[in-house]
């Protein structure tokens with residue numbers, strides 16, 4: 001019989017899929033590594049496993065312990081999934097701007113949430129940061145992973161994502177592209193690939209305005225990528241180039257990936273493809289580019305996949321609703 005002992009055994013070994021339509025006019029082979037095949041729906045399942053394994057090994061997390069982290073997104077889902085299977089309590093601190101769907105996903109996995117006001121200064125005792133620090137300090141047996149400084153994030157990608165890409169491309173990969181948030185993905189995969197072949201080019205995709213491409217952290221709408229500070233998990237020594245893309249470019253590619261390639265992915269995947277293809281245009285037929293797509297698109301149906309939302313930011317032209325007469329021509 002072929003089965004996984006627990007859902008955790010299905011983390012990793014995600015597929016590489018060739019892009020065929022959005023790559024028109026590009027000679028290189030462009031493959032995407034589709035991380036929504038992980039059980040929690042993103043690449044963050046990998047880091048959650050590694051972070052919890054390490055905390056157990058170091059005695060920071062003991063049976064009956066509690067994980068406390070300020071996160072509303074994919075890292076929370078990954079941690080909730082692993083914590084539940086290993087018998088830990090999980091408390092996530094979320095700013096009140098986080099939507100109900102995202103809260104409900106965490107609750108569905110059995111995590112507990114604490115909602116903090118967005119409209120207070122970071123040093124306020126009510127802030128996102130202060131509340132998570134206080135919970136971690138005051139709950140007996142609490143452990144706070146801190147994904148921005150936890151080196152098990154990049155290590156998980158060094159140990160799993162990088163080797164999978166090297167194995168599945170049979171060492172033919174010439175370019176690797178990933179969006180940069182905490183920097184864990186690009187740092188871990190980049191380090192592994194460069195150790196196998198130092199001439200592999202490692203390219204970071206960054207939203208225009210974020211620090212990695214020389215910005216100040218000015219706001220952008222793509223989620224999960226870009227920063228207004230330099231996290232410890234980011235190792236710039238393995239990154240050859242950072243290519244910025246705008247929200248408009250990122251969302252255009254996010255929509256094209258769903259419509260033309262059948263890949264319903266999030267906005268940071270669109271960013272990675274938008275930036276990757278700018279580099280791929282200069283490559284030849286022997287080049288093999290791998291672009292990592294961090295998560296699926298279901299969490300963004302009310303945003304990038306909503307025409308109304310896209311129009312409200314000017315990413316789509318204003319348009320009247322279509323009538324039956326338009327459809328029958």
Ligand code: PMP
Pocket residue numbers: 073074075179180181182183184185186223224225266268269294295
């Ligand atoms: N995309 C999404 C949707 C994410 O949640 C993250 C993680 N913050 C990233 C991209 C970036 O990955 P990393 O933190 O490894 O740089």
